[in-house]
Amino acid sequence: MKIISINAGSSSLKFRLFEMKDESVIASGLFERIGMDGSNFTIEYGKEKINQEVDLPDHKVAVSILLDKLVSLNIISSLNEIQGIGHRLVHGKDKYRDSVLITEEVIKDLEDFKEFAPLHNPANVLGIRAFQEALPEVPMVGVFDTAFHQTMNKETFLYPVPYSWYEKYGVRKYGFHGTSHRYIANMAKELLGKDEFRLISCHIGNGASLSAIKDGLCVDTTMGFTPLSGVMMGTRSGDIDPSIIPYVMEKEGMNVGEVMDELNKKSGLFGLSEFSSDMRDIIARCDEQDEKSWVARKKYVRRIVDYIASYYVLLGGVDMIVFTAGVGENSVPIRREICEALACLGVKIDLDLNNQRGKVTKISTEDSKILVYVIPTDEELMIARDTLKLIG
Numbered sequence: 194m195k196i197i198s199i200n201a202g203s204s205s206l207k208f209r210l211f212e213m214k215d216e217s218v219i220a221s222g223l224f225e226r227i228g229m230d231g232s233n234f235t236i237e238y239g240k241e242k243i244n245q246e247v248d249l250p251d252h253k254v255a256v257s258i259l260l261d262k263l264v265s266l267n268i269i270s271s272l273n274e275i276q277g278i279g280h281r282l283v284h285g286k287d288k289y290r291d292s293v294l295i296t297e298e299v300i301k302d303l304e305d306f307k308e309f310a311p312l313h314n315p316a317n318v319l320g321i322r323a324f325q326e327a328l329p330e331v332p333m334v335g336v337f338d339t340a341f342h343q344t345m346n347k348e349t350f351l352y353p354v355p356y357s358w359y360e361k362y363g364v365r366k367y368g369f370h371g372t373s374h375r376y377i378a379n380m381a382k383e384l385l386g387k388d389e390f391r392l393i394s395c396h397i398g399n400g401a402s403l404s405a406i407k408d409g410l411c412v413d414t415t416m417g418f419t420p421l422s423g424v425m426m427g428t429r430s431g432d433i434d435p436s437i438i439p440y441v442m443e444k445e446g447m448n449v450g451e452v453m454d455e456l457n458k459k460s461g462l463f464g465l466s467e468f469s470s471d472m473r474d475i476i477a478r479c480d481e482q483d484e485k486s487w488v489a490r491k492k493y494v495r496r497i498v499d500y501i502a503s504y505y506v507l508l509g510g511v512d513m514i515v516f517t518a519g520v521g522e523n524s525v526p527i528r529r530e531i532c533e534a535l536a537c538l539g540v541k542i543d544l545d546l547n548n549q550r551g552k553v554t555k556i557s558t559e560d561s562k563i564l565v566y567v568i569p570t571d572e573e574l575m576i577a578r579d580t581l582k583l584i585g
């Protein structure tokens with residue numbers, strides 16, 4: 194059975210087509226700059242890769258070109274082969290604790306919740322509508338980024354602010370990257386060979402979040418009401434004192450939207466280094482002894498270590514720490530620096546094993562008190578698996 198995973202953004206659409214018999218990837222690709230100049234698409238299949246500039250006025254055109262190409266490039270023999278469509282959906286508030294078959298009610302909820310994810314939820318709806326039109330008979334499943342975190346208890350997900358903000362406006366911690374953290378939790382369960390375990394999943398890419406996971410369920414996570422909170426990221430600040438916002442507004446003559454833009458797009462690694470949001474660039478600059486890049490790097494590591502320490506106490510000890518996503522999977526020095534700072538918890542890593550990239554690797558030594566793994570995340574596969582499960 195073939196299932197396609199879709200991640201629709203406001204101007205992009207990523208896809209991955211799976212043969213679910215062996216979970217192999219048949220094709221993958223990206224449609225970019227939808228509704229803008231310079232729109233184009235890339236499709237990879239087997240050893241082939243094509244990239245074409247083409248007019249993509251909207252998501253419907255992108256989906257129709259994608260489906261045409263899958264057949265005309267002989268990736269599939271007919272569209273009937275696609276038996277399920279899984280959509281990555283960003284915000285399901287506290288209503289969606291699991292993946293669901295997409296119905297008109299789900300679409301309406303995505304629209305109703307758009308205040309909570311103004312860029313993502315409307316884009317997700319565009320993706321759903323485009324596939325509904327192109328393949329009306331094929332069942333679709335929605336996999337929410339927020340779902341995995343809905344097992345947090347009330348004292349964890351509430352902020353210490355007037356209770357009425359939660360009751361009236363839904364002000365609470367929702368958490369994000371849930372599909373990735375759930376994938377890591379499943380992998381950890383398999384690697385440990387038991388159902389009871391304490392895990393800290395570190396999804397550190399351009400966006401970054403950590404989750405404290407007990408027996409496969411989320412106990413706490415670093416992102417909150419929005420993806421801006423928690424650890425420091427590529428361009429997002431992570432946690433800051435909220436009083437900074439009105440102070441800077443006054444000093445810089447900015448409105449609240451402008452300051453929020455700085456916190457989302459011009460802070461984090463980029464903000465402190467005044468150079469780049471990409472950890473590779475920061476490390477290269479550190480090698481040239483650039484002081485701001487060093488501060489950015491140290492602050493980045495420090496924030497992650499602080500949360501791991503706090504989750505260690507919350508979980509009453511930890512069996513496994515996992516690094517995943519762009520920095521977590523690839524950055525040898527950042528993993529080393531985080532683990533060195535955790536030495537007091539009994540974490541020890543093998544520097545040779547830590548040199549590995551891109552595959553599941555245990556990097557802790559035999560005498561480390563906590564297992565440390567690198568596990569490449571696979572949100573698309575998780576979406577395809579959920580789709581298969583729900584369409585039966």
Ligand code: ADP
Pocket residue numbers: 397398399400401427470471472473518519520523524525
């Ligand atoms: P996103 O959050 O956009 O999905 P990714 O998980 O793909 O991001 O992570 C992208 C980030 O991973 C890059 O911005 C870069 O900082 C980091 N990264 C990728 N490769 C390396 C590497 N070899 N060393 C250090 N950082 C890396």
